[in-house]
Amino acid sequence: HDSHPQHSSMNFVFLNQYYPPDAAPTGIMLARVVQEMTKAGHEVTVICAKGGYASRDANDQEDGKAEQLEEGGLSALRVLRVGATSFGRGTFLGKLVDYVSFYLGVVWALARLPQQPDKIVALTTPPYLSILARIFSKMHGCGHSHWVMDLYPDVMVAHGMLKSNGLLHKLLAALTRWGFGGQRCSTVLSLGPDMAKRVAGYLGPEEKSPWVPLWSGSESAEAKQEHVMALRKSRGWKDDELIVMYSGNMGLGHLFDEVLLAASDAENSGETSRFVFFGGGKRRAEVEAYVKAHPGAPLELYDYVNAEDLDAHLASADVHLVSLRPEWDGTMVPSKLQGVFAAGRPVIFIGSEESSIGQWVSQSGAGWLVTPGDVDALKAAIAEAAQAGECDRRGGLARSYGMEYFSGNENACRVADLITNGSEH
Numbered sequence: 001h002d003s004h005p006q007h008s009s010m011n012f013v014f015l016n017q018y019y020p021p022d023a024a025p026t027g028i029m030l031a032r033v034v035q036e037m038t039k040a041g042h043e044v045t046v047i048c049a050k051g052g053y054a055s056r057d058a059n060d061q062e063d064g065k066a067e068q069l070e071e072g073g074l075s076a077l078r079v080l081r082v083g084a085t086s087f088g089r090g091t092f093l094g095k096l097v098d099y100v101s102f103y104l105g106v107v108w109a110l111a112r113l114p115q116q117p118d119k120i121v122a123l124t125t126p127p128y129l130s131i132l133a134r135i136f137s138k139m140h141g142c143g144h145s146h147w148v149m150d151l152y153p154d155v156m157v158a159h160g161m162l163k164s165n166g167l168l169h170k171l172l173a174a175l176t177r178w179g180f181g182g183q184r185c186s187t188v189l190s191l192g193p194d195m196a197k198r199v200a201g202y203l204g205p206e207e208k209s210p211w212v213p214l215w216s217g218s219e220s221a222e223a224k225q226e227h228v229m230a231l232r233k234s235r236g237w238k239d240d241e242l243i244v245m246y247s248g249n250m251g252l253g254h255l256f257d258e259v260l261l262a263a264s265d266a267e268n269s270g271e272t273s274r275f276v277f278f279g280g281g282k283r284r285a286e287v288e289a290y291v292k293a294h295p296g297a298p299l300e301l302y303d304y305v306n307a308e309d310l311d312a313h314l315a316s317a318d319v320h321l322v323s324l325r326p327e328w329d330g331t332m333v334p335s336k337l338q339g340v341f342a343a344g345r346p347v348i349f350i351g352s353e354e355s356s357i358g359q360w361v362s363q364s365g366a367g368w369l370v371t372p373g374d375v376d377a378l379k380a381a382i383a384e385a386a387q388a389g390e391c392d393r394r395g396g397l398a399r400s401y402g403m404e405y406f407s408g409n410e411n412a413c414r415v416a417d418l419i420t421n422g423s424e425h
Contacts, residue, residue, distance in 0.1 A: 010119065012419070013110070013113065014047065015106055016047075017048060017125045017126055019048035025335065030147075033412050049084040098126075111136075122145075133145075134179050138184070145419050147415065147419070150331065155331040189418055190209045191211060214335040216335075216338040223343065227312040228315045231309065237274060238272075240272055241272050243274050243317045243318045244348075245314075245320050246320070249279055253325050255323035256283060257373075258323075260287070262378050263297050264297045318391045322357060324349075324350075342402050344398055346385065360405070
């Protein structure tokens with residue numbers, strides 16, 4: 001990429017629990033930014049955990065491996081996979097043990113760095129890596145920066161784990177403020193305008209958080225139409241049906257009641273709409289129970305799709321459903337919209353218009369905004385989507401907006417530049 005400013009080579013250390021071949025999105029996004037930084041001539045060390053999403057064997061093959069990137073010439077990447085448990089995300093206790101063991105591994109690795117870094121950069125998996133970044137930046141006499149993917153303790157309040165303004169909340173908020181603070185902190189980067197506003201509450205009165213949207217995990221060309229049609233046919237979807245799809249994590253921050261009610265109403269209306277859910281998560285069981293309780297409704301539930309089918313899968317829908325509870329606004333910015341826009345499909349967003357997703361859908365004209373709880377508005381949006389040519393028109397706007405604002409090449413480069421050069425903090 002040609003937009004890198006000219007600067008001397010620097011040594012960066014990144015902290016994140018996951019890194020490829022782990023399939024976690026945070027690691028995949030980080031790898032793209034690391035690629036830009038090494039291409040610019042910097043040396044990068046990534047401290048991550050063994051295990052994780054990928055198999056332990058796959059991770060062991062990369063343990064401590066230094067890679068020479070041909071494009072960068074003088075640049076190098078070193079991946080340090082520290083010993084940590086890998087109970088996974090199935091239980092709270094298992095996840096907590098994974099976090100604690102990873103913290104200990106990071107401390108050990110940061111204390112034994114072979115050379116002094118210029119900057120330690122913390123992501124937010126697990127939470128509060130910012131604390132270690134600030135402590136060890138002082139020890140090594142270097143700067144620290146932060147790329148916020150999930151904002152704590154705000155996520156915990158939205159999750160219902162903490163009471164807002166309670167004693168524990170105030171303590172954790174103070175830790176977040178401390179981690180992001182200090183003269184050595186050059187930037188605290190966030191993912192969207194609503195998150196930037198929340199992050200600014202942890203910074204000084206004159207300080208701001210720059211934001212750069214995430215991007216689609218796929219930079220491939222548009223899915224081939226024959227692949228798309230083959231998928232639709234294999235799933236028994238008819239050409240004259242409007243396929244309304246929810247694809248991805250079915251988590252606690254998402255809204256499903258409106259969609260399920262609209263689908264059950266469609267059962268008796270004679271409409272040719274089909275509501276399909278793909279994915280998993282803590283609320284999948286609720287969707288599954290509703291599907292079983294309404295066998296005549298045009299509702300279908302599937303598992304996650306294979307990565308090689310993802311582009312065609314997203315394009316196989318006529319319109320996508322995206323939702324986020326307003327209390328979660330700014331605590332995270334889901335990247336589902338980016339993949340849908342890259343597929344050239346419109347979105348019905350159930351959430352607040354002040355959220356990042358709400359703003360992007362409104363600005364792009366590539367979908368519909370539905371206030372949470374307004375089933376009639378959702379049904380009206382679906383009816384409009386069913387009109388001839390409407391999904392194609394809005395899908396074209398989605399693709400154009402995504403190419404301009406959600407480009408992996410552009411946005412990864414912007415993140416790399418902000419981390420490298422800092423910002424007004």
